[in-house]
Amino acid sequence: MKAAVYREHNKDPRKVVKIEDIEIPKIKHNQVLIKVEAASYNYNDLWGIWGDPIKIPLPHISGSDIAGTVEDVGENVLDIKKGDRIVGYANLTCRVCGKCTSGKEYDCLQRQVWGFQTGPLWGGFAQYTYLPEVNVIKIPDNVSFEDAAAISMVGLTAWHMLVTRANIQPGQNVLIMGGGSGMGIAGIQIAKLFNCDVIATAGNKEKMNKCLELGADHVVNHREPDWYKKVRNLTKDREGVDIIFEHIGKSVFPKEVSLLNMGGTLVSTGATTGYDSEIDLRYLFFRGLNLMGATQGTRGGLEEIIKWTSKGKIKAIIDTVYPFGDMVMGHIKMMESQLFGKLVTTPQKL
Numbered sequence: 001m002k003a004a005v006y007r008e009h010n011k012d013p014r015k016v017v018k019i020e021d022i023e024i025p026k027i028k029h030n031q032v033l034i035k036v037e038a039a040s041y042n043y044n045d046l047w048g049i050w051g052d053p054i055k056i057p058l059p060h061i062s063g064s065d066i067a068g069t070v071e072d073v074g075e076n077v078l079d080i081k082k083g084d085r086i087v088g089y090a091n092l093t094c095r096v097c098g099k100c101t102s103g104k105e106y107d108c109l110q111r112q113v114w115g116f117q118t119g120p121l122w123g124g125f126a127q128y129t130y131l132p133e134v135n136v137i138k139i140p141d142n143v144s145f146e147d148a149a150a151i152s153m154v155g156l157t158a159w160h161m162l163v164t165r166a167n168i169q170p171g172q173n174v175l176i177m178g179g180g181s182g183m184g185i186a187g188i189q190i191a192k193l194f195n196c197d198v199i200a201t202a203g204n205k206e207k208m209n210k211c212l213e214l215g216a217d218h219v220v221n222h223r224e225p226d227w228y229k230k231v232r233n234l235t236k237d238r239e240g241v242d243i244i245f246e247h248i249g250k251s252v253f254p255k256e257v258s259l260l261n262m263g264g265t266l267v268s269t270g271a272t273t274g275y276d277s278e279i280d281l282r283y284l285f286f287r288g289l290n291l292m293g294a295t296q297g298t299r300g301g302l303e304e305i306i307k308w309t310s311k312g313k314i315k316a317i318i319d320t321v322y323p324f325g326d327m328v329m330g331h332i333k334m335m336e337s338q339l340f341g342k343l344v345t346t347p348q349k350l
Protein backbone atom coordinates (compact mmCIF):
# COMPACT_ATOMS: atom_id res chain seq x y z
CA MET A 1 0.00 0.00 0.00
CA LYS A 2 0.98 3.65 -0.38
CA ALA A 3 1.63 5.70 2.76
CA ALA A 4 3.04 9.17 3.51
CA VAL A 5 6.10 8.27 5.56
CA TYR A 6 8.86 10.34 7.13
CA ARG A 7 11.99 8.84 8.65
CA GLU A 8 13.55 11.98 10.13
CA HIS A 9 12.40 15.40 11.35
CA ASN A 10 12.67 18.56 9.27
CA LYS A 11 11.13 22.04 9.32
CA ASP A 12 10.30 21.64 5.61
CA PRO A 13 7.84 18.74 5.11
CA ARG A 14 8.79 18.50 1.39
CA LYS A 15 12.27 17.31 2.38
CA VAL A 16 11.14 14.34 4.48
CA VAL A 17 7.52 13.30 3.78
CA LYS A 18 7.56 10.73 0.93
CA ILE A 19 4.89 8.46 -0.54
CA GLU A 20 6.32 4.96 0.05
CA ASP A 21 5.17 1.40 -0.61
CA ILE A 22 4.88 -0.42 2.71
CA GLU A 23 3.10 -3.57 3.97
CA ILE A 24 -0.60 -3.42 4.78
CA PRO A 25 -0.76 -3.60 8.60
CA LYS A 26 -1.86 -6.78 10.43
CA ILE A 27 -4.61 -6.39 13.00
CA LYS A 28 -4.98 -7.78 16.52
CA HIS A 29 -8.09 -9.43 17.98
CA ASN A 30 -9.78 -6.16 19.06
CA GLN A 31 -8.84 -4.04 16.03
CA VAL A 32 -10.32 -3.19 12.66
CA LEU A 33 -8.46 -2.72 9.37
CA ILE A 34 -9.62 0.40 7.54
CA LYS A 35 -9.35 1.33 3.87
CA VAL A 36 -8.77 5.09 4.24
CA GLU A 37 -10.85 7.16 1.80
CA ALA A 38 -10.25 10.60 3.33
CA ALA A 39 -7.84 12.02 5.90
CA SER A 40 -7.75 15.61 7.14
CA TYR A 41 -4.81 17.67 8.40
CA ASN A 42 -4.19 19.08 11.86
CA TYR A 43 -1.39 21.18 13.33
CA ASN A 44 -0.15 18.17 15.27
CA ASP A 45 0.87 16.69 11.88
CA LEU A 46 3.37 19.55 11.54
CA TRP A 47 4.59 19.18 15.13
CA GLY A 48 5.30 15.51 14.34
CA ILE A 49 7.24 16.33 11.16
CA TRP A 50 9.21 19.05 12.96
CA GLY A 51 9.87 16.87 16.02
CA ASP A 52 8.90 19.95 18.01
CA PRO A 53 7.54 20.47 20.69
CA ILE A 54 7.72 16.71 21.37
CA LYS A 55 9.59 13.80 19.79
CA ILE A 56 7.44 11.08 18.23
CA PRO A 57 8.23 7.49 17.12
CA LEU A 58 10.08 7.20 13.77
CA PRO A 59 9.54 6.19 11.02
CA HIS A 60 6.22 7.94 11.22
CA ILE A 61 2.86 8.20 9.44
CA SER A 62 0.91 11.30 10.55
CA GLY A 63 -2.84 11.81 10.30
CA SER A 64 -5.34 11.71 13.19
CA ASP A 65 -8.61 12.36 11.32
CA ILE A 66 -9.74 9.65 8.94
CA ALA A 67 -12.84 8.17 7.38
CA GLY A 68 -13.10 5.03 5.27
CA THR A 69 -14.44 1.52 4.91
CA VAL A 70 -13.78 -1.43 7.20
CA GLU A 71 -11.76 -4.04 5.32
CA ASP A 72 -11.30 -6.67 8.03
CA VAL A 73 -12.06 -7.15 11.75
CA GLY A 74 -10.27 -9.01 14.57
CA GLU A 75 -11.89 -12.08 16.16
CA ASN A 76 -13.10 -10.20 19.28
CA VAL A 77 -14.65 -7.28 17.43
CA LEU A 78 -18.38 -7.26 18.19
CA ASP A 79 -20.23 -4.41 16.53
CA ILE A 80 -18.17 -3.38 13.50
CA LYS A 81 -18.32 -5.43 10.29
CA LYS A 82 -16.46 -5.58 7.02
CA GLY A 83 -17.90 -2.96 4.67
CA ASP A 84 -19.05 -0.55 7.40
CA ARG A 85 -18.42 3.14 6.66
CA ILE A 86 -16.63 4.62 9.65
CA VAL A 87 -14.85 7.67 11.06
CA GLY A 88 -11.89 7.38 13.43
CA TYR A 89 -11.86 8.65 17.03
CA ALA A 90 -8.24 9.60 17.64
CA ASN A 91 -8.12 9.49 21.46
CA LEU A 92 -6.46 6.24 22.48
CA THR A 93 -7.06 5.71 26.21
CA CYS A 94 -6.83 2.80 28.63
CA ARG A 95 -10.65 2.52 29.03
CA VAL A 96 -10.32 0.92 32.50
CA CYS A 97 -8.98 3.68 34.82
CA GLY A 98 -11.22 5.77 37.08
CA LYS A 99 -11.22 8.68 34.61
CA CYS A 100 -12.13 6.48 31.61
CA THR A 101 -14.89 4.63 33.47
CA SER A 102 -16.47 7.85 34.77
CA GLY A 103 -16.84 9.35 31.30
CA LYS A 104 -13.70 11.47 31.48
CA GLU A 105 -11.55 9.59 29.00
CA TYR A 106 -10.00 12.94 28.01
CA ASP A 107 -8.33 13.04 31.45
CA CYS A 108 -6.88 9.49 31.18
CA LEU A 109 -3.16 9.52 32.05
CA GLN A 110 -2.55 6.93 29.30
CA ARG A 111 -4.20 9.09 26.63
CA GLN A 112 -2.39 9.32 23.30
CA VAL A 113 -3.43 11.14 20.16
CA TRP A 114 -3.45 8.54 17.40
CA GLY A 115 -1.41 9.53 14.32
CA PHE A 116 0.61 12.01 16.37
CA GLN A 117 2.08 10.22 19.38
CA THR A 118 1.62 6.67 18.04
CA GLY A 119 3.94 4.59 15.91
CA PRO A 120 6.18 3.65 14.29
CA LEU A 121 4.13 3.79 11.06
CA TRP A 122 0.72 4.10 12.71
CA GLY A 123 -1.38 7.01 11.43
CA GLY A 124 -4.03 8.03 8.95
CA PHE A 125 -2.13 9.30 5.89
CA ALA A 126 -2.02 5.82 4.34
CA GLN A 127 -4.21 3.67 2.09
CA TYR A 128 -4.85 1.29 5.00
CA THR A 129 -4.64 1.73 8.72
CA TYR A 130 -6.07 0.13 11.87
CA LEU A 131 -7.71 1.18 15.11
CA PRO A 132 -9.21 -0.58 18.14
CA GLU A 133 -12.94 -1.21 17.61
CA VAL A 134 -13.76 1.34 20.33
CA ASN A 135 -11.98 4.03 18.27
CA VAL A 136 -14.21 3.81 15.21
CA ILE A 137 -17.77 5.13 14.82
CA LYS A 138 -20.15 4.18 12.02
CA ILE A 139 -21.24 7.04 9.76
CA PRO A 140 -24.58 7.31 7.92
CA ASP A 141 -24.63 7.04 4.10
CA ASN A 142 -25.44 10.74 3.70
CA VAL A 143 -22.19 11.83 5.41
CA SER A 144 -19.34 11.77 2.87
CA PHE A 145 -15.91 10.42 3.81
CA GLU A 146 -14.38 13.87 3.17
CA ASP A 147 -16.91 15.60 5.43
CA ALA A 148 -16.52 13.00 8.20
CA ALA A 149 -12.71 13.30 8.15
CA ALA A 150 -12.92 17.11 8.05
CA ILE A 151 -15.35 17.57 10.95
CA SER A 152 -14.21 14.87 13.37
CA MET A 153 -11.36 16.43 15.39
CA VAL A 154 -12.50 20.07 15.30
CA GLY A 155 -16.14 19.10 15.85
CA LEU A 156 -15.36 16.80 18.74
CA THR A 157 -13.10 19.41 20.39
CA ALA A 158 -15.60 22.24 19.96
CA TRP A 159 -18.46 20.03 21.27
CA HIS A 160 -16.37 19.14 24.29
CA MET A 161 -15.57 22.80 25.01
CA LEU A 162 -19.11 24.13 24.72
CA VAL A 163 -21.31 21.22 25.76
CA THR A 164 -19.30 19.05 28.16
CA ARG A 165 -17.12 21.72 29.76
CA ALA A 166 -19.01 25.05 29.50
CA ASN A 167 -22.50 23.49 29.84
CA ILE A 168 -23.98 25.71 27.11
CA GLN A 169 -27.68 26.60 27.54
CA PRO A 170 -30.24 27.91 25.03
CA GLY A 171 -30.46 31.70 24.92
CA GLN A 172 -27.00 32.40 26.27
CA ASN A 173 -24.62 34.66 24.40
CA VAL A 174 -21.43 32.98 23.23
CA LEU A 175 -18.26 34.70 22.01
CA ILE A 176 -16.46 32.51 19.47
CA MET A 177 -12.90 33.78 19.14
CA GLY A 178 -11.23 33.04 15.79
CA GLY A 179 -14.54 32.14 14.15
CA GLY A 180 -12.84 31.61 10.78
CA SER A 181 -10.54 28.83 12.04
CA GLY A 182 -11.42 25.13 11.90
CA MET A 183 -12.25 25.22 15.60
CA GLY A 184 -14.25 28.44 15.30
CA ILE A 185 -16.29 27.16 12.35
CA ALA A 186 -17.41 24.21 14.49
CA GLY A 187 -17.94 26.43 17.55
CA ILE A 188 -20.27 28.86 15.72
CA GLN A 189 -22.44 26.02 14.42
CA ILE A 190 -22.70 24.22 17.77
CA ALA A 191 -23.63 27.45 19.57
CA LYS A 192 -26.36 28.09 16.96
CA LEU A 193 -27.61 24.52 17.43
CA PHE A 194 -28.33 25.60 21.03
CA ASN A 195 -30.11 28.77 19.83
CA CYS A 196 -27.50 31.01 21.38
CA ASP A 197 -26.73 34.56 20.36
CA VAL A 198 -23.35 34.14 18.69
CA ILE A 199 -20.69 36.83 18.41
CA ALA A 200 -17.80 35.60 16.28
CA THR A 201 -14.45 37.29 15.84
CA ALA A 202 -12.14 37.09 12.83
CA GLY A 203 -9.01 38.84 11.62
CA ASN A 204 -10.12 40.01 8.16
CA LYS A 205 -13.20 41.02 6.18
CA GLU A 206 -13.43 37.81 4.15
CA LYS A 207 -13.43 35.60 7.22
CA MET A 208 -15.85 37.96 8.99
CA ASN A 209 -18.35 37.53 6.14
CA LYS A 210 -17.96 33.77 6.21
CA CYS A 211 -18.70 33.71 9.95
CA LEU A 212 -22.01 35.46 9.23
CA GLU A 213 -22.79 32.94 6.47
CA LEU A 214 -22.23 30.14 9.00
CA GLY A 215 -24.89 31.64 11.25
CA ALA A 216 -23.06 34.02 13.59
CA ASP A 217 -25.40 36.84 14.68
CA HIS A 218 -22.61 39.43 14.98
CA VAL A 219 -19.00 39.59 13.95
CA VAL A 220 -16.10 41.68 15.27
CA ASN A 221 -12.53 42.10 13.95
CA HIS A 222 -10.28 40.99 16.84
CA ARG A 223 -7.26 42.70 15.21
CA GLU A 224 -8.81 46.14 15.83
CA PRO A 225 -7.65 47.65 19.14
CA ASP A 226 -11.19 48.35 20.40
CA TRP A 227 -12.63 44.92 19.48
CA TYR A 228 -13.56 44.23 23.10
CA LYS A 229 -15.57 47.48 23.34
CA LYS A 230 -17.71 46.28 20.44
CA VAL A 231 -18.30 42.97 22.19
CA ARG A 232 -19.18 44.80 25.42
CA ASN A 233 -21.77 46.86 23.53
CA LEU A 234 -23.26 43.77 21.93
CA THR A 235 -23.65 41.98 25.29
CA LYS A 236 -25.10 44.82 27.41
CA ASP A 237 -28.47 43.09 27.72
CA ARG A 238 -26.88 40.23 29.69
CA GLU A 239 -24.27 42.41 31.43
CA GLY A 240 -21.44 40.64 29.67
CA VAL A 241 -20.62 37.39 27.93
CA ASP A 242 -21.93 34.05 29.21
CA ILE A 243 -19.39 31.81 27.43
CA ILE A 244 -16.11 32.60 25.68
CA PHE A 245 -14.71 29.98 23.30
CA GLU A 246 -10.98 30.69 23.36
CA HIS A 247 -7.90 29.40 21.54
CA ILE A 248 -6.03 32.60 20.61
CA GLY A 249 -4.14 33.17 23.86
CA LYS A 250 -2.07 36.05 25.16
CA SER A 251 -3.08 38.79 22.69
CA VAL A 252 -6.75 38.69 23.74
CA PHE A 253 -6.96 36.78 27.04
CA PRO A 254 -6.86 39.69 29.56
CA LYS A 255 -9.60 41.54 27.65
CA GLU A 256 -11.69 38.37 27.35
CA VAL A 257 -11.67 37.90 31.12
CA SER A 258 -12.96 41.48 31.53
CA LEU A 259 -15.90 40.75 29.19
CA LEU A 260 -17.41 37.84 31.14
CA ASN A 261 -20.58 38.48 33.15
CA MET A 262 -21.25 37.29 36.72
CA GLY A 263 -20.62 33.54 36.78
CA GLY A 264 -19.44 33.61 33.16
CA THR A 265 -17.29 30.86 31.69
CA LEU A 266 -14.17 30.95 29.53
CA VAL A 267 -13.08 27.66 28.00
CA SER A 268 -9.66 27.48 26.35
CA THR A 269 -8.13 24.91 24.04
CA GLY A 270 -5.06 26.70 22.72
CA ALA A 271 -2.84 29.76 22.74
CA THR A 272 -1.74 30.58 19.20
CA THR A 273 -0.42 34.06 20.12
CA GLY A 274 1.38 33.00 23.32
CA TYR A 275 0.65 31.22 26.58
CA ASP A 276 2.22 33.46 29.26
CA SER A 277 -0.82 35.70 29.66
CA GLU A 278 -1.74 38.03 32.51
CA ILE A 279 -5.01 37.97 34.38
CA ASP A 280 -6.64 40.56 36.65
CA LEU A 281 -7.65 38.29 39.52
CA ARG A 282 -10.31 40.72 40.75
CA TYR A 283 -12.53 39.65 37.86
CA LEU A 284 -12.00 36.01 38.78
CA PHE A 285 -13.21 36.23 42.37
CA PHE A 286 -15.63 39.16 42.34
CA ARG A 287 -17.53 37.81 39.36
CA GLY A 288 -17.25 34.14 40.32
CA LEU A 289 -15.80 33.28 36.92
CA ASN A 290 -15.16 29.80 35.58
CA LEU A 291 -11.88 29.57 33.67
CA MET A 292 -11.46 26.10 32.23
CA GLY A 293 -9.38 24.15 29.77
CA ALA A 294 -10.30 21.44 27.29
CA THR A 295 -8.42 19.04 25.02
CA GLN A 296 -10.16 16.92 22.39
CA GLY A 297 -13.22 15.18 23.84
CA THR A 298 -15.20 11.99 24.24
CA ARG A 299 -16.26 9.27 21.85
CA GLY A 300 -19.85 10.24 22.70
CA GLY A 301 -19.13 13.82 21.66
CA LEU A 302 -17.94 12.61 18.25
CA GLU A 303 -21.14 10.55 17.87
CA GLU A 304 -23.14 13.75 18.47
CA ILE A 305 -21.11 15.64 15.85
CA ILE A 306 -21.67 12.93 13.25
CA LYS A 307 -25.40 12.82 14.08
CA TRP A 308 -25.84 16.59 13.61
CA THR A 309 -23.71 16.52 10.45
CA SER A 310 -26.03 13.85 9.07
CA LYS A 311 -29.05 16.04 9.93
CA GLY A 312 -27.45 18.98 8.07
CA LYS A 313 -27.25 21.15 11.21
CA ILE A 314 -23.46 21.08 11.33
CA LYS A 315 -21.53 21.43 8.09
CA ALA A 316 -17.97 20.36 7.48
CA ILE A 317 -16.17 23.22 5.74
CA ILE A 318 -13.38 22.08 3.43
CA ASP A 319 -10.78 24.48 2.03
CA THR A 320 -8.93 22.10 -0.35
CA VAL A 321 -8.86 18.37 -1.19
CA TYR A 322 -5.44 17.05 -2.30
CA PRO A 323 -4.83 13.88 -4.33
CA PHE A 324 -2.61 11.64 -2.21
CA GLY A 325 0.41 12.04 -4.52
CA ASP A 326 0.41 15.78 -3.67
CA MET A 327 -0.49 15.35 -0.01
CA VAL A 328 2.64 17.12 1.25
CA MET A 329 1.27 20.32 -0.31
CA GLY A 330 -1.42 20.24 2.38
CA HIS A 331 1.27 20.49 5.06
CA ILE A 332 2.81 23.43 3.20
CA LYS A 333 -0.54 25.19 2.80
CA MET A 334 -1.21 24.77 6.53
CA MET A 335 2.17 26.37 7.30
CA GLU A 336 1.92 29.25 4.85
CA SER A 337 -1.66 30.32 4.29
CA GLN A 338 -4.80 31.58 5.86
CA LEU A 339 -7.31 28.76 5.54
CA PHE A 340 -11.07 28.79 5.75
CA GLY A 341 -11.96 25.24 6.62
CA LYS A 342 -10.07 21.97 6.63
CA LEU A 343 -7.54 20.44 4.26
CA VAL A 344 -8.25 16.86 3.19
CA THR A 345 -6.36 14.21 1.19
CA THR A 346 -7.76 11.10 -0.46
CA PRO A 347 -5.33 8.15 -0.08
CA GLN A 348 -7.12 5.96 -2.65
CA LYS A 349 -6.81 8.66 -5.33
CA LEU A 350 -3.19 9.28 -6.20
Ligand SMILES: [Zn+2]
Nearest residue numbers: 094097100108
Ligand atom coordinates in the same frame (compact mmCIF):
# COMPACT_ATOMS: atom_id res chain seq x y z
ZN1 LIG B 1 -7.93 5.57 31.32
